[in-house]
Amino acid sequence: MRDRPGRADRTGREYDIVLFGATGFAGALTAEYLAAHAPEGLRWAVAGRDTGKLERLRERLTAIDPACAVLPLVRADVADPASLRALAARTRVVATTVGPYVTYGQDLVAACAEEGTDYTDLCGEPEFVDVTYVRHDARARETGARLVHACGFDSIPHDLGVLFTVGQLPEDVPLRIDGFVRSNATFSGGTFASALTQFSRGRQMLAAQQDRRRHQPRLVGRRAYAPTGAPRYAKEVDAWALPLPTIDPQIVQRSARVLERYGPDFRYRHYAAVRHLPVAFGGVAATGALFT
Numbered sequence: 001m002r003d004r005p006g007r008a009d010r011t012g013r014e015y016d017i018v019l020f021g022a023t024g025f026a027g028a029l030t031a032e033y034l035a036a037h038a039p040e041g042l043r044w045a046v047a048g049r050d051t052g053k054l055e056r057l058r059e060r061l062t063a064i065d066p067a068c069a070v071l072p073l074v075r076a077d078v079a080d081p082a083s084l085r086a087l088a089a090r091t092r093v094v095a096t097t098v099g100p101y102v103t104y105g106q107d108l109v110a111a112c113a114e115e116g117t118d119y120t121d122l123c124g125e126p127e128f129v130d131v132t133y134v135r136h137d138a139r140a141r142e143t144g145a146r147l148v149h150a151c152g153f154d155s156i157p158h159d160l161g162v163l164f165t166v167g168q169l170p171e172d173v174p175l176r177i178d179g180f181v182r183s184n185a186t187f188s189g190g191t192f193a194s195a196l197t198q199f200s201r202g203r204q205m206l207a208a209q210q211d212r213r214r215h216q217p218r219l220v221g222r223r224a225y226a227p228t229g230a231p232r233y234a235k236e237v238d239a240w241a242l243p244l245p246t247i248d249p250q251i252v253q254r255s256a257r258v259l260e261r262y263g264p265d266f267r268y269r270h271y272a273a274v275r276h277l278p279v280a281f282g283g284v285a286a287t288g289a290l291f292t
Contacts, residue, residue: 010116015043015091018074020108021098022046023053026122026152030097031057035064045072047087049079078104081111088115095151096121101128102201109136109147116143124154124247127201130208134215155251158270162252166262174265178229179252180237180273181244222264224256229269241271 019034021027023046031046038044048054054073061068074090076083078098088094088111098104101123112119113136123129129149140147150156158179165177226249234241249270256262 010092013090013092015045015072017042017044017093017095018047018087018091019044020047020076020087020094020096023048023050023057024097027097028057028060030095031061032064035061035068045074045091047074047076049075049077051075078107081107084108084111085115088112088117091117093118093120099123099125101125102131106131106135113140113143113145113147116145118146118148120148120151122152122154123149124152126247126250127205127208129247129250130205130212133212134208137215150247150251154246155248158248159251159255162268163255163259171261171263173263174267175263176267178234178236178241178269178271179248180234180239180241180271182239182273219257222260222266224253224262224266226250226253226268226270229271234271234273237273239273239275240277242274244270244272246270 017034019027019031022031027046027048034042034044046054046057051073054075058068058071058073061071074087076087078084084107088108094108094112094117096105096108096119098108099122101121102125105121105123105128109119109132111117132147132149136147139145150159158181162177162179166175169175228245228249229241229243231243232241233239249268252268252270256266256268
């Protein structure tokens with residue numbers, strides 16, 4: 001892919017993709033996927049703070065693809081901003097799985113914004129996304145860096161699901177879409193840590209949200225919003241619908257703001273679909289306890 005006019009010149013960079021945090025749970029899964037599915041000729045590397053762990057990961061990846069025996073290892077540490085800047089300067093894209101992002105992520109985003117390096121993460125933390133926008137969006141636009149958050153279960157299935165649904169509906173009319181999530185997935189350690197961090201920072205999260213609203217351009221002639229719905233029985237899915245306090249509605253709203261195909265007046269609500277009433281009551285109580 002050629003770099004767009006105005007973007008930092010990245011044609012001579014050493015790597016196409018560097019995976020940062022590759023030895024963690026999500027990072028290792030991502031590395032294994034790349035080892036099995038990366039297109040021929042992709043120049044990629046794994047990065048982290050512990051070279052020994054990176055070497056052991058490379059051995060595991062070599063069992064998937066023998067070519068990984070020479071996979072480059074890059075040492076970088078969130079506690080060393082200079083190492084992050086050097087990492088960003090060597091690659092066209094950084095993909096990071098190192099969270100909680102509000103604790104460990106800002107310096108890497110700043111490095112990518114400065115170097116014109118595309119950035120992607122698995123973040124599900126609204127505060128981090130909003131703070132990143134306020135602090136780094138303007139510089140990223142100057143250098144051509146694309147900063148893309150929430151590229152995992154938060155929030156690819158929901159964002160693409162809504163986009164697909166919008167594509168089946170009439171154009172240029174008000175749209176009202178409700179999303180229902182049913183999953184048997186469990187939390188990884190990193191996801192659980194991110195959730196606890198988010199729930200403990202209610203004031204900071206609200207302040208970051210308000211600060212972003214002051215900085216981002218207002219929609220003119222259109223409306224896109226994602227209100228929190230009330231718990232209810234949803235006949236359309238034959239389940240109890242519980243509002244999910246996740247980043248997903250914010251991501252869907254962002255897509256609706258930038259794509260006119262979502263129409264002049266778009267609303268999205270996000271729910272967990274729960275079959276049994278006692279489980280629904282328990283979910284409401286647990287959510288309330290986390291935000292208390």
